[in-house]
Amino acid sequence: MKTLVLGGTREAREFAAIASxxxxxxxxxxxxxxxxxxxxxxxxVRVGGFGGVDGLREWLADNGIEAVIDATHPFAGxxxxxxxAAAADLELPLLHLRRPGWHERAxxxxxxxxxxxxxxxxxxxxxxxxxxxxxxxxVAAFSANPGWFLIRAIDPPEGALPxxxxxxxxxxPFSVTDETALLTAHRIDVLVTKDSGGALTEAKxxxxxxxxxxxxxxxxPPLPPGARTVETVAAAWDWLRARG
Numbered sequence: 001m002k003t004l005v006l007g008g009t010r011e012a013r014e015f016a017a018i019a020s021x022x023x024x025x026x027x028x029x030x031x032x033x034x035x036x037x038x039x040x041x042x043x044x045v046r047v048g049g050f051g052g053v054d055g056l057r058e059w060l061a062d063n064g065i066e067a068v069i070d071a072t073h074p075f076a077g078x079x080x081x082x083x084x085a086a087a088a089d090l091e092l093p094l095l096h097l098r099r100p101g102w103h104e105r106a107x108x109x110x111x112x113x114x115x116x117x118x119x120x121x122x123x124x125x126x127x128x129x130x131x132x133x134x135x136x137x138x139v140a141a142f143s144a145n146p147g148w149f150l151i152r153a154i155d156p157p158e159g160a161l162p163x164x165x166x167x168x169x170x171x172x173p174f175s176v177t178d179e180t181a182l183l184t185a186h187r188i189d190v191l192v193t194k195d196s197g198g199a200l201t202e203a204k205x206x207x208x209x210x211x212x213x214x215x216x217x218x219x220x221p222p223l224p225p226g227a228r229t230v231e232t233v234a235a236a237w238d239w240l241r242a243r244g
Contacts, residue, residue: 001244002026003067004060006079008038010200011097012071014233016041024244028063032072032079050082057086067243069236071097075135075194077221084224093243096229097236099197101220102205109214116141119192119216123147126214127189131182133204134194134218142192150186172200179207192216 001024005012008031019027020043029041032049050056060068070083080096087094104110111126113119116138123130128147132139139151140159149165151157156167166186183191183204191208193201195217208215223229230236 001066001240002028002064003069003240004063004065005029005041005069005071006083007041007071008032009071009073009099010198011099011233011236012069013039013041015069015071015097015236016043018233018237019043019240022241025240028065032076053082053085053089056082057089060086060090060092065092067240068092068094069097069240070094071236074098074101074196074220081224084227094228095236095239096223096227097233098223098229098231100231101195101197102202102217105209107209107212108205109212111214111216112219113216114219116218119218120145122216123190123192126216129187129189131186131188131191131204133201134192150182150188174201174203176203176206176210179203180210183207183211183213188213190214190216192218194218195220 005016007029016027016029019025028044031038031047050059068083068087070080072079111122113122120142130149132149132151136153136155136157139157142162143160145162149162151165152168152170154171191213
């Protein structure tokens with residue numbers, strides 16, 4: 001069964017590692033190409049966009065794809081919507097693999113917001129020194145904000161930047177000890193992050209809690225209507241194997 005895995009996430013790599021070794025399953029992993037040195041999954045890999053819904057639909061048909069697993073980042077709303085539309089047009093089974101989001105715990109001071117623009121506005125009154133951990137895309141939403149920003153991303157951000165900032169290029173996982181030291185050394189007042197979920201970058205939330213720092217948490221975009229979703233690689237594999 002030839003399956004397209006839309007990925008770039010740890011879950012996508014884990015799924016490719018399991019499925020690629022099983023007889024009767026052919027896995028093609030697709031990466032958007034936005035990270036300069038991505039960690040590649042096992043098996044066949046393609047890198048780059050498809051050209052919207054029409055391009056993806058054509059690629060799926062031309063390559064004999066029989067199922068699609070969307071294991072992209074929870075904030076990759078564009079490709080998720082395109083996958084839903086293209087799969088529906090071709091009547092292909094589609095599954096969305098999404099790791100669970102983070103949940104507020106005792107001692108947290110979270111300010112949940114719907115998007116980047118609201119996150120930028122919500123910083124007023126929370127602090128003057130911000131750790132921004134939203135990836136390289138979207139930093140421009142904070143370009144007009146006063147105060148100082150520590151921008152952490154895997155690759156340099158694009159577009160306008162805040163007037164006062166420091167850029168830290170780093171890839172997780174990060175430990176609670178290291179995150180606490182980072183927040184303390186840079187005298188951070190507030191953390192801004194996306195509800196990406198997962199353990200690789202959760203340590204910053206533990207550190208913020210211990211230091212009693214407010215967290216501006218950007219909610220995930222909604223999945224397409226009627227989306228079939230699982231939260232674990234094992235559940236995704238069970239779903240595909242049942243169709244093989």
